Amino acid sequence: MGLDIILLFKYVPNTTTVNVDPNTGTLIREGVPSVVNPHDLVAAEFALKLKEKYGGKIMAMIMAPPSATKGIEYLVGMGIDEGILLTDRVYGGADTLATSYVLSQAIKKVVSHYDLIVAGQETLDSSTAHIGAQVSSWLGIPYVYYVTEAEIQDGHMIVTRQLETYIEKYKVKLPALISVLMHSLQPRDVTLKNKIKAVKEKPIKVYTNNELQLNPLCTGLKGSPTIVAKTEFIGKIPRKMQIMQGKPPEEMVSWLISKLKEEKVI
Amino acid sequence: MEEMNILDQKFDVAVVGAGPAGLAAAYYLAKKGFKTVVLERGREIGSKSIYGGRIYAAPLKEIYPNFNSMPVHRWVKKERISIMPDYESMISIDYQGKDAISFTAYLTEVVKWMGIQAETAGATIITDVPVTNFYRENNKVAGVVSGEDVLRSDVVVDAEGVNRLVLEASGIVKPLKPELVALGVKEVLKGDSKQIEDAFGLSQDEGLAWVFLGAATANVPGGAFLYTNRDSVSLGVVVLLDKAIVNLKDHISQLVESLRTAPALKNYLKNLRISEYSAHLIPEDVWSLRPERLVYDGLLITGDAAGLLLNAGYTYRGVDFAAYSGYLAGKAIESAHAQGDYGAGALSSYEKMLKDSIVIKELNRFRKVHEIMKNNLLFEKYPKIMSGVMKRMFENSDGPSKAWDAINESCKENQYSMLKLLINGYKIVRAL
Numbered sequence: 001m002g003l004d005i006i007l008l009f010k011y012v013p014n015t016t017t018v019n020v021d022p023n024t025g026t027l028i029r030e031g032v033p034s035v036v037n038p039h040d041l042v043a044a045e046f047a048l049k050l051k052e053k054y055g056g057k058i059m060a061m062i063m064a065p066p067s068a069t070k071g072i073e074y075l076v077g078m079g080i081d082e083g084i085l086l087t088d089r090v091y092g093g094a095d096t097l098a099t100s101y102v103l104s105q106a107i108k109k110v111v112s113h114y115d116l117i118v119a120g121q122e123t124l125d126s127s128t129a130h131i132g133a134q135v136s137s138w139l140g141i142p143y144v145y146y147v148t149e150a151e152i153q154d155g156h157m158i159v160t161r162q163l164e165t166y167i168e169k170y171k172v173k174l175p176a177l178i179s180v181l182m183h184s185l186q187p188r189d190v191t192l193k194n195k196i197k198a199v200k201e202k203p204i205k206v207y208t209n210n211e212l213q214l215n216p217l218c219t220g221l222k223g224s225p226t227i228v229a230k231t232e233f234i235g236k237i238p239r240k241m242q243i244m245q246g247k248p249p250e251e252m253v254s255w256l257i258s259k260l261k262e263e264k265v266i
Numbered sequence: 267m268e269e270m271n272i273l274d275q276k277f278d279v280a281v282v283g284a285g286p287a288g289l290a291a292a293y294y295l296a297k298k299g300f301k302t303v304v305l306e307r308g309r310e311i312g313s314k315s316i317y318g319g320r321i322y323a324a325p326l327k328e329i330y331p332n333f334n335s336m337p338v339h340r341w342v343k344k345e346r347i348s349i350m351p352d353y354e355s356m357i358s359i360d361y362q363g364k365d366a367i368s369f370t371a372y373l374t375e376v377v378k379w380m381g382i383q384a385e386t387a388g389a390t391i392i393t394d395v396p397v398t399n400f401y402r403e404n405n406k407v408a409g410v411v412s413g414e415d416v417l418r419s420d421v422v423v424d425a426e427g428v429n430r431l432v433l434e435a436s437g438i439v440k441p442l443k444p445e446l447v448a449l450g451v452k453e454v455l456k457g458d459s460k461q462i463e464d465a466f467g468l469s470q471d472e473g474l475a476w477v478f479l480g481a482a483t484a485n486v487p488g489g490a491f492l493y494t495n496r497d498s499v500s501l502g503v504v505v506l507l508d509k510a511i512v513n514l515k516d517h518i519s520q521l522v523e524s525l526r527t528a529p530a531l532k533n534y535l536k537n538l539r540i541s542e543y544s545a546h547l548i549p550e551d552v553w554s555l556r557p558e559r560l561v562y563d564g565l566l567i568t569g570d571a572a573g574l575l576l577n578a579g580y581t582y583r584g585v586d587f588a589a590y591s592g593y594l595a596g597k598a599i600e601s602a603h604a605q606g607d608y609g610a611g612a613l614s615s616y617e618k619m620l621k622d623s624i625v626i627k628e629l630n631r632f633r634k635v636h637e638i639m640k641n642n643l644l645f646e647k648y649p650k651i652m653s654g655v656m657k658r659m660f661e662n663s664d665g666p667s668k669a670w671d672a673i674n675e676s677c678k679e680n681q682y683s684m685l686k687l688l689i690n691g692y693k694i695v696r697a698l
Contacts, residue, residue: 192412
């Protein structure tokens with residue numbers, strides 16, 4: 001058989017290196033390089049493991065400005081087969097509803113066949129975790145999130161979902177959409193072979209609204225009912241670093257425990 | 267040994283590292299029709315490239331006919347050297363020139379520009395991929411290894427920078443020792459262009475290069491620098507790594523912090539905000555750092571990896587030398603190709619061209635600097651003596667002392683022989 005997998009991803013500013021403007025509470029994006037959302041790299045690893053086990057093909061899909069082709073190149077460098085970039089001015093300024101609308105309509109219009117859609121748990125820059133749920137709703141397919149494992153059994157997929165104190169197993173019909181528990185896998189590195197393929201062959205298809213013909217009232221800023229009223233900068237949590245060294249371990253441990261008790265951490 | 271996966275594609279030239287040296291080589295070679303690939307382990311072109319803030323233009327003008335589109339910030343027309351006996355005071359020498367030969371810029375922008383030139387000329391640039399070793403056929407370098415993948419090429423240009431992981435893996439050089447390198451840390455302080463011009467007395471497009479000795483490095487051998495960019499200032503400190511390990515009490519980032527908040531500097535840096543912090547190793551004892559040879563069968567070594575960085579004691583010069591060495595490596599490959607041979611003999615025109623170029627000529631001129639730099643007196647005793655001299659001359663309420671008396675008294679106070687001071691001063695002036 002073989003699984004045809006769609007990987008949904010986002011290209012985000014690398015926020016571990018970003019400062020927040022204390023006056024406006026917004027991210028300072030100036031000069032900040034973008035990266036594939038790290039939680040989507042976990043999803044990519046998950047998809048690649050499925051492909052290794054069952055065969056098939058993985059296609060990465062993103063709605064974003066053209067600079068996101070660099071993100072697709074990175075994923076192809078990891079071993080993803082190809083990418084689709086959905087880009088148009090009328091898609092700009094979208095909230096999650098308008099984004100999921102474009103993604104799901106594009107899947108209907110330009111993807112001939114798929115068994116599984118894989119997404120990351122959430123994005124680094126907005127953390128809504130909406131897209132998976134919304135795309136599956138638009139497409140009318142099952143959705144399981146916090147997924148750590150998946151295997152094919154008798155034409156169905158057995159999906160393991162990890163919650164804080166227990167795990168659940170679901171038997172879902174394909175096609176389905178799963179979002180992968182963040183940090184549950186270590187994404188593989190880019191390889192020279194795959195990255196050369198990404199750069200030289202550019203297995204990337206670009207679709208604009210000329211091809212997709214979506215109603216512009218449902219996309220971008222116009223199709224976005226969400227209004228961000230206010231963002232507030234919480235500020236940094238002050239750290240109280242203390243160092244204890246050069247004493248016998250017993251003494252240092254009891255010192256540590258007394259300090260943690262003082263701070264009401266334990 | 268791991269299983270090797272030899273890729274189908276083959277290039278004429280593989281360049282290791284997308285910094286100034288690698289991109290200049292790739293640009294020249296691609297322009298001459300060589301099928302060229304540049305492999306960069308960072309996420310983006312130049313993401314590992316860091317420098318102080320100033321680039322000398324002439325070598326780049328020779329490499330790039332379209333140099334005028336280079337993202338220059340300001341042309342350096344003002345030079346200042348300051349000796350700081352402590353953070354409150356300094357003795358400065360100013361020079362205002364007519365013709366600028368160097369400019370300030372963000373290296374990330376310059377390297378990105380060089381990347382565009384290389385790609386436009388036809389080179390392929392592959393990021394996110396670390397080269398782990400050279401690939402050899404019949405004892406000749408014939409490509410690069412990355413993990414399990416082997417990419418073959420007729421010849422390889424090593425432009426991996428000061429941290430020479432590939433040259434180490436291949437046994438050509440030994441791992442870096444602290445006494446061979448300096449550590450530089452730098453902050454970019456942002457404002458707007460008018461603020462910069464007002465604070466430093468500059469007109470539009472005019473730049474200042476300012477170096478500090480003495481307290482600026484907590485008296486550890488090294489130097490500190492300030493360069494004015496378009497709407498920001500690059501402020502940094504460089505210290506010899508082995509001396510810093512022994513003498514520095516605080517984290518090295520504290521050195522820049524102390525300099526930024528120094529009373530002697532605070533009026534210049536008012537209302538600027540920190541927008542960047544970076545640190546990098548710098549070749550220091552370039553003569554010991556240099557690989558035995560810069561040319562091997564199928565391999566040329568360029569830029570910082572080859573130790574081609576000028577250490578003038580109080581300032582460093584590397585970006586244009588790196589680019590120029592990459593360019594000469596390109597020329598050498600072109601002539602070796604014409605001979606149909608990529609052996610060390612055919613490639614050795616690289617070493618010859620380097621020797622006749624500004625790069626080696628300048629390196630030779632400053633050859634003795636490293637020895638002088640290692641001398642703690644220069645960074646601790648002499649600034650104190652000079653400050654004592656100045657205090658006697660300018661802060662004496664009974665009226666100024668005669669210069670000669672002031673030097674004499676200050677030497678006595680610091681328990682140092684005036685004769686020694688004069689002899690050493692002469693030596694230093696000769697070496698610099």
